[in-house]
Amino acid sequence: MSALSCMRYFNLHRRQGCVLLAVVTLLWLVTILNLNSSAVIHGRTEHIKLEIVKLSEQYIRALARDNEGVVDGPYAGRFTAYDLKKTMAVLLENILERLDKVEHELNITANVSSHTQGHRSKEPSLLAKDLINGEPEQCILSDKEKQLYPKCEGKIQWMKQMWQSDPCYASYGVDGSMCSFIMYLSEVEGWCPRSAWRGSSLMPTKDYTDSEHANITTDLDGLMQLLKDPNERQGYAWIRMRIKRIWPRWEAAIRNLAKTQDMTQRKPKKILIHLGLLSKQSGWKFAEMQFKGGPLGELVQWSDLITALYVLGHHLTITSEADQLGSIVSQLPAANSPCQSRKELPVHIIYIDIVGLKQFKKYVKTGYGKFSCLLRILDSFGTEPAFNLRSFAKRNKKLTSWGGQDLQPQQFFNMFPHSPDNSFMGFVVERHLNETNAKDIERNNHAVVYGKNDYMWKGKEEYLDIVNKSGLVIHGTVYKENQSKLENIPNYVINHGILNGEDLHTLLRQSKVFLGLGFPYEGPAPLEAIANGAVFINPKFDKPHNRNTAPFFKGKPTERELTSQHPYAEQFIGEPYVYTIDINNSEEVRTTIQKILDIDHFKGYLPYEYTEEGFIQRMNAYIEHQNFCQFQKQLTKWPPESNVQILFGEAGKSCKQVCWEKNLICEPSHFLETNAHSALMTKGASCAANKTLIDIFYPALDTKTNDCILQQEELLFSCVGAQDHLRRLCPCRNYIKGQTALCTNCV
Structure with a gap:
């Protein structure tokens, strides 16, 4: 049996009798890798040499993925299988050493793709024999990790107080020890780095064994089936009419886009779409007024979003009534559990509005946290950071019924590029006449x-x-x-x-x-x-x-x-x-x-960003690259750093102004790079004192006191904050003319 076949078998059957098979296969790998490497070089083609290493590493990483839910170490979680893992650790460690030798002699390390080539830490770490001898693991956060994961320490403190508040924490292996807190917060909720206890992450963030791809879809009848009206209220009537009117343009747009950029390697996403504004519970009567002079801007945006997601080949579930949403949410695993595991969620992205969000919270209750990073809020006029962070908004008397959602500001999607703090979704300008x-x-x-x-x-x-x-x-x-x-x-x-x-x-x-x-x-x-x-x-x-x-x-x-x-x-x-x-x-x-x-x-x-093709291009880029879940902070930054400049603004100007004056756009996803005293000093600041405060104006230099001030609360990073005596340190990106949401290397 090949390593790849065994990997698939192991994934299918898990621990049901597969331990013996795993051990046999591991021994087979040891035998293969014990071959004289020079014989391999002279007796096999380069392709075979690559396959040996590739299949071997794929198997080992499959084994690691299979044990992903098993808490490593001598802790109290069920299914820890600790004795078995000690044995496996010795075998895996030995094989990884042999793989290192083979890779070195074949000189192929640099050619292995980033998602099959793991990076094993060369730093001193706990060895398998140490675990067998009972030596405990040490879980320590470095200063850099504290900067990259600013909420980690706070979450650890919360866990110290609350880990016994629900049995679900113990089921994940939390036992009151520091390492169990960090393991849970890194592996399950993603607030802390894995390297704090593992040395490096061997776990891929995507399942590359999944061969399914998102295929361009131009079947109008299929989309109309998704938009059947609930309860015969004609809630989707106007949306259906708009889609049908301009459908030929949508078809032409997706085909044209596929000619100019590669659309073949995308993974299909499971997407829940809930139009809360159309629900009876909203009281807004959008459905009743759509043909009587009622506001249509929001319906335009929903119509275009649904169409773009559909033609891009994603799997959609569309609801507009609270009872529909409730019936779906009630089927989600552990929807009301406070443990924030996202590994088994049946949805990748949730598009919703503020009314729908309130309905969604009602049904998921304490389980809301595990879904929050999946949310994309259609928000016509924008939500600024000062209003989004509930504690700050309440303290500063800014709390409104629309704000206080405690989301990443870029999770709000606007009709126009109002503020770079939010994401620009836009809409399609309809052209009835050719x-x-x-x-x-x-x-x-x-x-x-x-x-x-x-x-x-x-x-x-x-x-x-x-x-x-x-x-x-x-x-x-x-x-x-x-x-x-x-x-x-x-x-x-x-x-x-x-x-x-x-x-x-x-x-x-x-x-x-x-x-x-x-x-x-x-x-x-x-x-x-x-x-x-x-x-x-x-x-x-x-x-x-x-x-x-x-x-x-x-x-x-x-x-x-x-x-x-x-x-x-x-x-x-x-x-x-x-x-x-x-x-x-x-x-x-x-x-x-x-x-x-x-x-x-x-x-x-007509600007390109308001055409069907421009809209599809923008939404596809968001879906492929935007990810607000903490795990994804370990991935490559988007937009890429090569498209970002750090500018030191004049006193009294917001980062939005500072960037725009240089024909650039403020890029909030790169504020972490600016939030360091060293970054301020690199730009010429001479700090009389270093401070960390909570407000929308930082990082900045106070020109009155010459103090360098950093941002303490990540959700308050703001492109629009400005004070007369503060010089903001601003991340600014370039953009495509006519497609302001995207940098020049963002498609």
Whole structure:
């Protein structure tokens, strides 16, 4: 039997009679590796030489993986099999020594791939014979490990007090000793490094024996089956319609992307999607209002996310009612157990919104912690670190019903690239008309108003009068269930009511201007208008709108300040497609309208990141590289360090500003590299004192006291924090033009 066959057999049958087989196979390996290495060199091809080492190491690592759940050492966990492991340790140690010799003589060490070539520690460590003689293991955290795993020491202290609070801890081998705490916190929950007790990690973080790959999927019927409406409420009706309308573009996008980047080596993920906003329990009536002028931005985002995940070939489960979610969660193993093992979870990623998250917590209760790193929160307007960390937000009177989730800030996915602290998901700007259909549409002196509810027009009559007198015919798309209730729309406006997508885009193609009124903030409609060639007039605010000045943002977990109705259009697009002006300044309005009317040729513009292909590329990169579970900190950083620069900012500037001024974007996943006194001193800081504090402004140099201040709380690393007397030390990355979420080597 080959080593690979035995490995598969061992994985299938575990300990049921396989101990003898394992020993026999180990002896077989010893015999093979005892061959004179020179005979191997001269009597076998290079391929065979590689296979000997490769298969041998695969077997040994399979054995290590199989014993992954068995706590090593003389501790009290059940299934420790300690006597057997002593014997196995001697055999494994001997074989690994022989493998080292063979590798050295064949000179192939550097050619073995990173996931089959383990790195055995050359540092002094406890040997098998020492274990047999009863010598205890020493579990020590180095200073570097404390920096890379800042929560480890705190978790150890918690375990000292609470390890007897639930029997599940003892079932994992926790017995009150320091080593058992560290073993549990590294192997099960991932808060501590394995090297603190093992010397090095021999355990691969991915199962490379799994040959299944994620295949591109373009079966629309299969997706429609996933989107059957629960309880016949028509909750998914609008989403289904949108997907069907633009399905040909999705098909073309995934095929085009596959031509430009390798999509063949991806692993399929099991993904749970829960649209809490559509549930009856939410009380928001999104489902009921989707065809009556209700907000559609969130439904656009959900529609595009579901489609992208589907065409990328992942396995989806979609729910929108709390009882559906409850029936699924109730089947999850140990959902209510406080022990945070993620090894047997039947899901890799969970996409959810804040309403759905509250429902999810209700069902998993004390088991929530094991799922928290799997969460991706669809969050239209952003959640900043100061509002996300519950203890900090409560202490500083920032706690809202939306915040206090204690997640990594990048687990929140926004509609626009508001803050680098969160992840930019975006959406797809729909294009109902192709160039063939649109070439015969004549562009007239028409203006379409961005505002589908009557209250949005209130107080804007003077502005609209100027536009009307300039020679533009104004059109509206205001929901009109009862025409007599439209009190704020001037008589000269031609109101079409809520238009379907094709009719709306035809109207935009016929128009030269898309008029913003100041609200709603940051919706998809301006990008649709710009894509159809209509110039967007973006109202500028004399004072920024924020949670203190605008009722809409009250309670939202962000202190972001909007300088206009649509900051993305202002910052990332600009003239001649967008004019950001003060609509209360009559002369500025007249001048701008005249500039637009003087344009000879109106051409649409759409950033790549808002196309189907750009959206798929971005989501695929997130799925392949983003991982918020602590185990993954041992993997290669993403974005790669080669794409990141550390900049020392001027006093009073946030890292978002510091990076943007250099045409870079703040990259919060690299803040750990900056959070050291040595990093500050390398950039020229001369510290009078070294401090560690808790707030969103650090690491930084205090220019008043000349103190170097580090960040104590990892969840408070922030791109947006700024104080007048602090110079921030900022990780900044490059980005692909038109795909701001990704660095140049991130795809």
